[in-house]
Amino acid sequence: MATSIEPNTSIQSVASPPTKWDISWDRAFRGMTHMFSWLTILLVVFILYEIGGKAFPAIQEYGFSFITGTTWDANRGEFGVLPEIWGTLYSSLLALMIAGFFGVSIAIFLTQDFLPTYLEVVFKNIVELLAAIPSVVYGLWGIYVVIPAIRPAANWIHEHFEWIPFFKTSLSGPGMLPASLVLAIMILPTVSAISRDAISSVPRKLKEAAFGLGATRWEAIFGVIIPASATGIFGSLVLGFGRALGETMALAMLVGNSNQLTVSLFSPANTLAALLANNFPEAGKQEEQVLMYAALLLMAITLAVNIFGAAIMRRASAHMKGATK
């Protein structure tokens, strides 16, 4: 059985020092990854430059009055996006209120041991599948399912509570409420997933301590879990808001594309993104520049909200690191 161990030549060759070609390929490849990282930064700068540059003539011509104007008339060259800015913020806030309530409730329900683990996973996946449905399909569903479903109730409310400004008009078809409802469904996965993370990162010991003091399950949740994860939950709401602001197709199909300033939930309205989607394909040279200006405004608003949200999330995770120590 005395087989001598011969040095294996092929193994030796693997352990040989890198050749000149290996070294130069190493340098080139590392340079390449470096270059592509820089390209990401350049891409963001280029996007800002392109949209800003194309919007520049319109900014010069209309200046600040574009933001405060309320008429949109391509034939007379009058452009103002105040109704669209209002509609964007209003629809997003409505959607956020609905999605915030549902999202945070779901996050609590799926993290606080109400259900066996496999059911938690099932519900989590169902809620996350909501995000996988393309927004144009939600738009189609909204037109043929949501609007007919809520129209009778909305018109009943309108008849009986007309004196409340929110119900001033009747719901004939597309409008703020169906758009916000669908928008809420679309941002629900964002809100619930991020607040789930925030809530489940609260150390278990905190909750157990509350139980030890005799707290009921919900006293522990309201007194300990939610305060401890408040920053993260707030961050999830801000990021959800940012998504709602930029969401296009569902709104372009459901909001009614009507240039009016209104607080009524049942009247048609418009948003910046829907304005772009509906007017851009048929725009002339001048309207195109104006729409670029509108795109720039939308970009400024969403960037500000998203950066704010990311900053909160960073603070939330730093805060949580402190709590686990």
Add this chain to the structure above:
Amino acid sequence: MSQEITDAFDDIDFPTLERSLRHPRTLFSSTLSILTGLVTVVACIPLFSVLFMLIWRGGKRLSLSLFTETPPSAFESGGGFGNAIVGTLLMVSISVVISVPFGVLAALFLAEFGKDSKTASAVRFCAKLLTGFPSILAGVFAYAAVVLVTGTYSAPAGGIALSILMLPIVMLTAEEAIKMVPHRMKEAAIGMGATQTQVVWKVVLPTALPGLLTGVMLAVARAAGETAPLLFTALNSNYWIVQDGKLALMDPTASLAVLIFNFSGVPFENQIELAWAAALVLVMIVLVINIGGQILSRNKVTS
């Protein structure tokens, strides 16, 4: 001593410690538990409603001719959306070709070569900005940068718009996947005298492959469903991309998503039915890719 203890017990109101529904505290707690359960169930309704409507309204139109014919005009009956499926696949392929090498190379820098550099944190910041970027703005950008330059609505313009949306997803998931590769594997390769690039090609990339694929599939699923960026980059078309044996690459191109949008608001029953059928096909494609990606990522965790 024992007297003191019994005195202390006398101060405690034992019945309040009982869990009885007659106590406001427990009642409140149980009510809230039921309410949140209901809220969670209610939140699942939209998904089932969408799926049910798709199968009910889209399913009855499902036939082979949908995939082989072009869209009908207003008063025509029949028709299909074969050209839109081809257009969607073409544009998603273009965006994969652009965003995957770009994203993976940048992710290699973020996770391996320049881990803690200032460039890396700036790149990460930009990628996160792009994640929150409204999809319609990708379309506006591609319109300004591609359509205005080439002078025509085209499939590449649509593909470039989609690649901007895919890039941050691919990059950030790839970074996570690459970070998961155990240090020891890399150290072993370095101990053998391998250069960093050899380590990346022979150890890091093969190990991180399932994670990379998950990211790519999630990005593809998202891009396939996007409509807004295609509205004024690829526009729409009622014809096949290959006409008379020629590839009309620089012409307006159809896509499923834009077809659904265009047919959703028309008063013609046939086109509305086609919109539902197209939505069913699109959701099936997106869900299959999505679930595939999630299965891949689950395997990665258990291995």
